[in-house]
Amino acid sequence: MSAARYGLVRTEAAGGLSLRFRMRALVVAAACLAVALAVGVLAIGSGDFPMSPADVVRTLLGGGGPAETFIVREVRLPRAVTALAVGAALGLSGALFQSLVRNPLGSPDILGFTQGSATGVLAVIAVAGGSGAAVAGGAVAGGAATGAAIYLLAGRHGAHGQRLVLVGIGVAAMLTGVNGYLLTRAQIIEAAQAMLWLTGSLDGRDWADAAPLLAALAVLVPLVLVGCGRQLRMLELGDDAAHGLGVPVERVRALLLASAVLLAAFAAAAAGPVAFVALTAPQLARRLTRTPGPNLLPSLCMGAALLAAADFAGQRAFPGHQLPVGVVTGLLGGGYLVWLLVTERRNGRI
Numbered sequence: 001m002s003a004a005r006y007g008l009v010r011t012e013a014a015g016g017l018s019l020r021f022r023m024r025a026l027v028v029a030a031a032c033l034a035v036a037l038a039v040g041v042l043a044i045g046s047g048d049f050p051m052s053p054a055d056v057v058r059t060l061l062g063g064g065g066p067a068e069t070f071i072v073r074e075v076r077l078p079r080a081v082t083a084l085a086v087g088a089a090l091g092l093s094g095a096l097f098q099s100l101v102r103n104p105l106g107s108p109d110i111l112g113f114t115q116g117s118a119t120g121v122l123a124v125i126a127v128a129g130g131s132g133a134a135v136a137g138g139a140v141a142g143g144a145a146t147g148a149a150i151y152l153l154a155g156r157h158g159a160h161g162q163r164l165v166l167v168g169i170g171v172a173a174m175l176t177g178v179n180g181y182l183l184t185r186a187q188i189i190e191a192a193q194a195m196l197w198l199t200g201s202l203d204g205r206d207w208a209d210a211a212p213l214l215a216a217l218a219v220l221v222p223l224v225l226v227g228c229g230r231q232l233r234m235l236e237l238g239d240d241a242a243h244g245l246g247v248p249v250e251r252v253r254a255l256l257l258a259s260a261v262l263l264a265a266f267a268a269a270a271a272g273p274v275a276f277v278a279l280t281a282p283q284l285a286r287r288l289t290r291t292p293g294p295n296l297l298p299s300l301c302m303g304a305a306l307l308a309a310a311d312f313a314g315q316r317a318f319p320g321h322q323l324p325v326g327v328v329t330g331l332l333g334g335g336y337l338v339w340l341l342v343t344e345r346r347n348g349r350i
Helices: 023-045 053-060 066-101 113-128 132-154 161-185 188-199 207-227 229-235 239-244 249-271 277-289 296-316 325-346
Strands: 006-010 018-022
Touching (some): 023 053, 023 066, 023 277, 053 066, 066 161, 066 207, 066 229, 066 277, 113 132, 113 161, 113 188, 113 249, 132 161, 207 229, 207 296, 229 249, 239 249, 277 296, 277 325
């Protein structure tokens, strides 16, 4: 084991916390985070009231005038923070799913969890004409209910690998039909509201939209990275090997699946079903780190960078017109998915 490739942090406090990390993975995560923050600053400074990156940073640190402070902190910063948080949640969720199902196509978009969040939102809009808070609650409830249903259908001993993927794809197909039916039952105004949400958009996001997701990240990220990261690496060795190393396999897998589902659901509640970030971010992170394993922290930072860049591109690519972030990620992620399928087929994995 090369000291240049690995680092170790150990404390002598009660419990003796010991963390091993790969230096290249930390460098990749730091680079992705730097890109995400830089794109966020550029996005905050763009618009009808342009500001230089230096002015944006100075205003964020409390040095701007009243007009700059209002525009940055109250108008543009909530959207930028929401973009970073949604991307981070989707990147981490995708890394968990791909590691647990041991399949590069493992993603909440493909496994049905995003469709479940959409069903919850459409039910709220079609039945109750829900407000912003009700829509967010419907997204979380729909995603969580779909996760529980898929877990039960796959069975405790089938909640990984091909069985979970196949059950998820089947559930996604059924929910797509249900969502289409709910759209036909909605009034015109409600259907238009639902279609805007289904596209995936960060338009008009404020601190109320970002707060639930930020709270979820504050709880789930430490739980996954610190509390279960070591057990997840052992699960990738196989259930028998992990059990022999003292990992409570079923309990840890259920906890990680629940965390991944909640991350995807809260992300959908904040920005709608943004496609392909959860699929693409872990794959790009793994290629950059050149290391096996879940690559949770690099995937989280990569997701934040991808979504921030996609939102910035959607705002600036066509002057006078803004593309919803879900359209941008769908166009780019769809092409990546085709390339991934071709690559996997050539390598004989599918």
